[in-house]
Amino acid sequence: MTPDQMEAGAERLEALAVRRAAQQQGDSGGRSASYARAAVPGEVDVTHGRILYLEDVHVSFDGFKAINGLSLDIAPGELRCIIGPNGAGKTTMMDIITGKTRPDRGTVFFGSTIDLLRHNEPEIAQLGIGRKFQKPTVFENLTVFENLELALKTHKGVRHSMFFRLDSAQKDRLAEVLHTIHLADAVRRMAGVLSHGQKQWLEIGMLLMQEPKLLLLDEPVAGMTDEETVRTAELFLRLKGQHSLMVVEHDMSFIAAISEKVTVLCDGAVLAEGPLAQVQADERVVEVYLGR
């Protein structure tokens, strides 16, 4: 992409921001909050070797224990896969980490100093935890470029948005993200005409624009073609190290392609943890998959 194209995109977006201004009144949903850019670039303290730490977390819904003594931790730069039968509590765990659901009790820390239970959903997004939901939720009537640009500025408010211009670091970041998500050739296309897999990548790109430290991805390859799934595996392998990732997925060929350590959740707690081959050979794991 040339600087001119960048500029043209920025100008189109300004016009669009004016049109959207009326619509955006009162629109303060959690979804846009999750695109908020990290306002405090301060480092997360990972001197204890953990970027995420959950201990003995419990949540009940009307007496049903969805999360029941869950403890796990993730190392900086790790790509952790989470598997488990339907209803195991995987999505609820992500809801807790991102502040969408409050646990009844337990400990949830980001690094060794940030108590996530003391922060709300937008604050947690700003601290550097990005979340990708199951369904892609890109803006279909905007181009790929505009979607990525929007990810930088959604929370800054309409007034600021109208005068928003990408600085050179942001332009570099945008070009880098476009390349990472395999959409450099589609920068001018409307998001609405992208394939399902491309939309998923675009949404991941929108998260990456905010340079999250930890990315939570819930069933990212569901509905993708085999080829898209392979490319997504490559993408995640490229992201690990720079980012920490927690990936919930049912597709075992995908898990096999990306996994180091796998955590098996069942009935709201960790049933087994280790290399994929090890957990697959675990009798208790075999039982919960066959027994349901």
Ligand SMILES: Nc1ncnc2c1ncn2[C@@H]1O[C@H](COP(=O)(O)OP(=O)(O)O)[C@@H](O)[C@H]1O
């Ligand atoms: N808001 C809620 N209210 C009531 N029950 C819920 C709620 N969220 C999740 N559950 C229940 O908690 C259990 C775990 O759900 P979930 O975390 O979605 O599992 P998974 O993502 O592993 O399939 C399920 O039995 C689900 O029905």
Ligand SMILES: [Mg+2]
């Ligand atoms: Mg789920």
